[in-house]
Amino acid sequence: MLQDILVTGLVNGGVYALLAIGFSLIFGVARIVNIAHTAFYMLAAYCFYTLLTKTGLGFLLSGVIAVAAVTLFSMLCYRLVIEPVREHESAVLISTIALALIFQEVMLYLFGGHFLGIPSTIEGGIRILGVSVPYQRVLILVVAAIMLGAVWLLLYRTRLGLAIRATANDLEVASLMGMNVNRVAMATVAISVGLAAIAGVIATPVVSVHPHLWLDPLVIMLAIVVLGGLGSLKGSLIGALVIAYVEAITVFALPAGAYLKGAVALLIMVVVLLFRPEGLFGVAFEEER
Amino acid sequence: MLRSILAAAAAATLSVGAQAQTIKIAILGPMSFVQGENHWAGAEMARDEINKGGGINVGGKRMQVELIRADTNEIQSVPDATNAVERVITRDKVDFLIGGFRSEAVLAMQEVAMDSKKIFLGVGAAHSKLGLNVEQNYERYKYWFRVAPTKDVDLARTLFAVLGSIGQQIRTDLKTDTPKVAILAEKAVWTEALVAAAQKNLPAMKMEVVGTWQPSATATDVTAELSAIDRAGAHIVFTMLSGPVGISVGRQMGERGMKAVAWGINVEGQKDEFWQATAGKAQFVSTLDTYSEVEMTPKTIPFVQAFKQRYKKAPTYTAATYDAIMLLKAVIEQEGTTNADKLVAAIEKIEHVGTGSTASWDKRHDLNWAVGKTAGIAVQWQDGKKVPFWPPQVKGMQPFKMPAR
Numbered sequence: 030m031l032q033d034i035l036v037t038g039l040v041n042g043g044v045y046a047l048l049a050i051g052f053s054l055i056f057g058v059a060r061i062v063n064i065a066h067t068a069f070y071m072l073a074a075y076c077f078y079t080l081l082t083k084t085g086l087g088f089l090l091s092g093v094i095a096v097a098a099v100t101l102f103s104m105l106c107y108r109l110v111i112e113p114v115r116e117h118e119s120a121v122l123i124s125t126i127a128l129a130l131i132f133q134e135v136m137l138y139l140f141g142g143h144f145l146g147i148p149s150t151i152e153g154g155i156r157i158l159g160v161s162v163p164y165q166r167v168l169i170l171v172v173a174a175i176m177l178g179a180v181w182l183l184l185y186r187t188r189l190g191l192a193i194r195a196t197a198n199d200l201e202v203a204s205l206m207g208m209n210v211n212r213v214a215m216a217t218v219a220i221s222v223g224l225a226a227i228a229g230v231i232a233t234p235v236v237s238v239h240p241h242l243w244l245d246p247l248v249i250m251l252a253i254v255v256l257g258g259l260g261s262l263k264g265s266l267i268g269a270l271v272i273a274y275v276e277a278i279t280v281f282a283l284p285a286g287a288y289l290k291g292a293v294a295l296l297i298m299v300v301v302l303l304f305r306p307e308g309l310f311g312v313a314f315e316e317e318r
Numbered sequence: 319m320l321r322s323i324l325a326a327a328a329a330a331t332l333s334v335g336a337q338a339q340t341i342k343i344a345i346l347g348p349m350s351f352v353q354g355e356n357h358w359a360g361a362e363m364a365r366d367e368i369n370k371g372g373g374i375n376v377g378g379k380r381m382q383v384e385l386i387r388a389d390t391n392e393i394q395s396v397p398d399a400t401n402a403v404e405r406v407i408t409r410d411k412v413d414f415l416i417g418g419f420r421s422e423a424v425l426a427m428q429e430v431a432m433d434s435k436k437i438f439l440g441v442g443a444a445h446s447k448l449g450l451n452v453e454q455n456y457e458r459y460k461y462w463f464r465v466a467p468t469k470d471v472d473l474a475r476t477l478f479a480v481l482g483s484i485g486q487q488i489r490t491d492l493k494t495d496t497p498k499v500a501i502l503a504e505k506a507v508w509t510e511a512l513v514a515a516a517q518k519n520l521p522a523m524k525m526e527v528v529g530t531w532q533p534s535a536t537a538t539d540v541t542a543e544l545s546a547i548d549r550a551g552a553h554i555v556f557t558m559l560s561g562p563v564g565i566s567v568g569r570q571m572g573e574r575g576m577k578a579v580a581w582g583i584n585v586e587g588q589k590d591e592f593w594q595a596t597a598g599k600a601q602f603v604s605t606l607d608t609y610s611e612v613e614m615t616p617k618t619i620p621f622v623q624a625f626k627q628r629y630k631k632a633p634t635y636t637a638a639t640y641d642a643i644m645l646l647k648a649v650i651e652q653e654g655t656t657n658a659d660k661l662v663a664a665i666e667k668i669e670h671v672g673t674g675s676t677a678s679w680d681k682r683h684d685l686n687w688a689v690g691k692t693a694g695i696a697v698q699w700q701d702g703k704k705v706p707f708w709p710p711q712v713k714g715m716q717p718f719k720m721p722a723r
Contacts, residue, residue, distance in 0.1 A: 033542075033545045033546065033549055037541055037542045037545050040541070041539065041541065041542070137350050141350050141351065141352075141355075142348070142350045142351035142352070143351075143352065143591055143595070144562055144565050144586065144591070144595040145594070145595060146565075146569065146594050146595040146596055146597040146598075147597060148597045148598070149573070149597065154573065154574070154575070160545060161545075161548070161574040161575060161576075163573040163574070165573070166541075234597070235539070235569075235570075235573075236538040236539065236566065237538070237562065237565050237566070237569070237595050237596075241536075242538075245536065245538055276542065277542045280531070280542035280543055280546060281546050284529045284530055284532075284543070284546060285530045285531070285532050286532065287505075287531045287532050287533045287542075287543055288533055288534045288537075290533075290542070291534070
């Protein structure tokens with residue numbers, strides 16, 4: 030049973046981490062509460078599905094176009110919806126909830142409430158410690174690791190990353206220093222949604238595409254980001270693994286209570302916050318900034 | 319002036335006369351979802367067939383059928399469903415109500431329909447409470463009848479009958495006396511009695527219950543559950559799934575190459591789209607179902623073929639709106655009236671041969687359960703096709719297959 034928990038938790042943690050990285054970036058670094066983050070993930074999944082099944086472009090091209098299209102669309106949404114109210118966090122929150130619901134209803138209208146399957150990018154699987162793991166999940170784990178590394182490099186080894194961190198640290202000072210803070214914010218949105226879109230393309234082959242696809246991961250993402258510490262990429266990764274392992278342990282230890290796995294994970298988050306209100310890595314991140 | 323008043327009165331009379339030429343039937347369903355699509359499609363087929371044949375003979379007067387499409391959105395919102403029923407009763411002034419899917423919503427819709435004393439033929443919800451209401455307060459709830467499926471308790475009887483048959487095949491094929499069964503039921507009100515019954519009955523059926531797993535109905539990932547089931551060495555995964563988790567189970571069992579076979583209720587597995595939704599991974603997943611090209615009744619095969627020709631896919635059980643409308647036609651023509659009280663008395667006595675069942679009703683206005691009549695069929699996904707395999711005495715059934723070991 031131990032090896033089942035170890036492998037299941039690690040693989041599912043990879044899926045969660047991939048989704049959480051982008052959310053953490055926009056939520057923590059740019060201080061934009063983008064509830065529509067997972068809705069963009071859902072849009073990318075639909076876009077990928079349509080390109081793959083209707084045009085026969087193949088996995089790579091369909092994936093690249095889907096990620097690019099959704100990223101560009103998110104920049105348009107930022108300019109039209111988020112930027113005008115960016116100074117008011119509650120307004121941003123409500124606007125992005127509205128955006129997500131609009132996306133959901135539009136997809137429901139266009140595709141109906143059907144559950145659409147996307148074939149695996151790589152068929153087959155391997156056995157790790159006697160546990161069967163499909164290659165697609167291994168791929169997600171690898172992509173999550175690459176994305177995490179890429180985002181870290183971007184934030185800490187490029188001028189754009191410096192600008193993003195400076196803007197997040199003190200908006201007014203960054204502006205006084207001559208930075209175009211709106212452009213930096215838009216770049217952050219694009220990077221963040223780009224990551225969500227990559228998650229949509231790479232992770233949806235293990236689930237199904239449907240108009241409510243954005244809801245379940247949203248709750249888990251919020252839990253991971255808050256648990257890991259706002260804006261901490263390292264925290265997101267650790268938070269994702271903690272949540273995934275807690276879920277796996279719940280299912281194995283309490284089979285009849287498998288439906289409680291999400292609730293138990295959220296409870297762990299609450300317990301951690303009682304002792305560390307800033308999350309596991311919140312302080313470290315603040316100090317880094 | 320007098321001429322104008324007379325003209326207006328004549329026009330009004332004509333208008334009333336024109337309205338009275340049709341029997342208005344509201345089709346209630348979540349129209350953006352497969353369940354609602356099938357509600358509507360089955361009803362359309364019945365309407366077109368009846369109207370093409372000259373309509374319904376009501377005491378010597380031919381009346382056309384007019385359908386009112388009511389999107390209940392009940393999967394997402396129960397209030398939307400009751401609002402839809404209110405609207406068709408008060409604004410569209412329908413004569414009959416047919417449809418419903420989600421038990422919680424249908425229970426609420428039932429109240430609205432009974433307030434207006436409208437006959438409501440349920441096509442979709444299985445919860446026993448709907449019929450229990452009739453027994454406990456007949457005068458109020460007598461206008462409710464369940465056309466499809468059978469109530470939840472009877473669904474369980476069918477499930478155990480088929481499970482016994484699969485268990486016997488496993489005993490023979492795998493040379494084991496006690497097949498191991500993992501219960502995988504979504505956490506919902508409708509599964510509570512079924513889970514309890516399974517835990518109690520399976521040992522008596524000489525089957526070992528290796529565990530009970532209860533994911534959320536909307537879970538998109540069940541890898542931990544399946545990993546545990548795999549580890550427990552289950553031969554059968556006994557499913558009770560109505561939500562999208564059924565797709566996750568089908569797909570992820572295939573991805574893991576599990577040797578256990580899934581049998582039970584998997585509502586998503588009843589749809590033609592299931593194979594695509596699972597990306598072709600749902601080999602050997604089996605489920606209770608209603609329609610296939612088998613001779614359940616003399617009307618089944620012609621209906622399924624006509625449905626496929628018109629809609630380019632097979633019907634699901636909510637397409638039994640066809641049977642509900644044909645039932646109405648039968649009793650209206652028999653009684654020569656659309657009076658609700660007289661029709662209720664007629665339905666209580668009739669045995670109606672439909673496309674999915676040969677139906678008669680008990681004192682709760684639930685279907686009388688009988689294998690080969692109302693118990694439905696069992697189907698298994700084999701190489702992208704839904705293959706019917708139970709009840710074996712029905713012509714057209716094919717062998718049940720197990721994954722290679």
